[in-house]
Amino acid sequence: MSAADGSAPLIGKRWKKPPFVQRTWLRWLLILGFGAYLVAAFMTIDVNWSRVYEGLERGKQFVLAFTNPDFTSRSSDIWEGMVESIVMTITSSVVGIAISIPIALGAARNVAPLPIYLICRGIIAISRALQEIIVAILLVAIFGFGPLAGFFTLSFATIGFLSKLLAEDIESMDKVQAEAIKASGAKWTQWINYGVQPQVMPRLIGLSMYRIDINFRESAILGLVGAGGIGATLNTAFDRYEYDTAAAILITIIVIVMALEYLSGIIRARVQ
Amino acid sequence: MPVRDTGGLKLWQRRTQRESLMHWVLWLIGIAIFAYCWQQISEATTWFFVWDAPRITQDIWTRATPPKWEYITQLGKPIWDTLNIATLGTIISLILAVPVAFLAARNTTPSALFIRPIALLIIVSTRSINSLIWALLLIAIIGPGVFAGVVAIAIRSIGFCAKLLYEAIEEIDTTQVEAITATGASRWQVMAYGIVPQIMPAFAGIAVFRWDINIRESTVLGLVGAGGIGLQLSSSLNVLAWPQVSLILLVILAAVVISEWVSAKVRAAII
């Protein structure tokens, strides 16, 4: 619409909201392409509606099970599974955080020399690309069933997550403060301790709390592939259609996650 | 007080004695907990297998290489299913997350006393349960297949998307909303003109971000029977067909890298 030519032609002029994509052919291509994709995608999902209809009854039972969860009949299984999940969460978080701090320093371009930077970034990339559950499958094949595989899996995942975010924080820190410490003649370790550490500490604590939260949630599924934790119990409960037990486990997970979020909120508020 | 006066001599310490004592006690408790936890893991581990691990790793590696490249012809449909699970799941979850977010945001919720807690409960409960668990549950209810995967991804993503979206809603510029209200607009019009344009960039960013995560998650949903490439992974693992496993892992890796690249590009284009 080019309309600066006097006021008379403005009257009666049509107006339409300018489209988001300016080129007409591209706009239609995108719309049609997306529409065609949606149709194709829906066509290839063969939903067995009678099975779904039958399932509604079970779904109702499951929802009802939430109002009446059964903590007692499998209480020892639930207890052991939960303890194992928590144990895995604690150990893997501690080890993962401890390892990810040096890697984060190495992956920050303003702190580390180029070769170390590349190595550390490589480690982070591998850790982030591999999902927990796949790592767990491989580690179970290597180390055998049990929480050790889960521990390694979560530690490895923690390194990728924490190092990346921490490295980004170190790279965006205030240069002036760090330079002031350097100017006082500090050694590299002293410089890290006095110039860098105070700046990134709140973020490190916040991220660690968040990662503990994630580790707990992930530890709940590692049991599905035999890597320890509550997942195995949960899987069994679903296999046996014991919805009340499953509901009890899910409620426990939700409560613990909520408690962790609450706790991390308090801790983050205190350090920041 | 960190400065202590001992006979005219001022001693500076980082912490008071009481503080440093507390510090040590906390460290001690932490180490004790860690040691206890480690012992628990150690007890549950068959160390014989662990010492044997290098040999087994070697063994798996030789069996898994080279990947069985011709197997890729059978992976076309599973990859398509995986893409669909992620995309349709994301779309459905966004449709459901928008109203939940508006009900949960302090400045748009119709009732902070009754409706907001319910919306927050939906957000917390869908968010804290992994999509694999949702898949397990849905398979028990509606049977295995792609559909269960779509629904599992959709439910899992509601909480995530709604949480980020309601935070964006709470951060909007209120004077723009005020200006629209002052024209005599109705409640819905205020929403469409005053609020929605302001949260559109956040919404688009969240959608693409979640789609990226969902591609990752949908690659493994098949492990519990919810369709996609994970099904092939699981069956190959069951028959110990390691060359197939290594090929599938490569495909999953490629999918993750591509989806991350796509989402980064789209986000850069929008914002």
Place this chain on the structure above:
Amino acid sequence: MLRLEKLVKTYKTGDQALKAVDLEIPEGQVLALIGPSGAGKSTLIRCINRLVEPTSGKVYLGQTELTGLSSGALRKERRRMGMIFQEYALVERLTVMENVLSGRLGYVGFWRSFLRKYPQSDIDEAFRLLDRVGLAHMADKRADELSGGQRQRVGICRALIQDPALLLVDEPTASLDPKTSRQIMRLICELCRERGLAAIINIHDVALAQMFVQRVIGLRFGAMVYDGPPDGLTPEQLTEIYGEEDWEATIEAVDEDDDIEAAE
């Protein structure tokens, strides 16, 4: 045309922003509201169209009492009161044209507005107004691409397309440079004259107010301390409004006002 009767606003914090203000404005009169920051100028304007709910007192627009209306009826009355804001308050991610047309929201249904299918008469009027303020060629630009003065012109168009009987103008020049400020003030006053609109203009620049309006109201601590022609503002009168020796109290009042706005 507009009548305020014993209008009182007390915020939840206990601050009394307005203390029983009585005011009557005849048809077509342009009035400036001056006073130190925190004197209740913004609150007064917002109490008229009930963006801020008055604590007690009555507001009459013509024969209608605004203060007792249900939300539906209030929306109908709000159409007759155009509002212009200090920070322009355009919806930044919408185009200029959409921002102007949003002034018609009270007249069109939800789906029409949602699909941007406004009646052609509205679009004609929008183009006419944009042309009047010299922005017709900018119709499809996004609002955040405009300069401050241009944004305020769009804000004026949005208020005028409502076809109001009264303009509520809140510090229209506070974010603008002196030259643009004058242009905007002149534009507002010209448009009011052309259309026979009454207007209440909140303004802190006394000289600018004196240049353009017919009547000045001085507000201090929520009470009216001056009501008269612009040339009646003697130094003594100004001292009474702004309080020459009393700067500290003014500064405190500013802080409180900000807190209140932030809390809302």
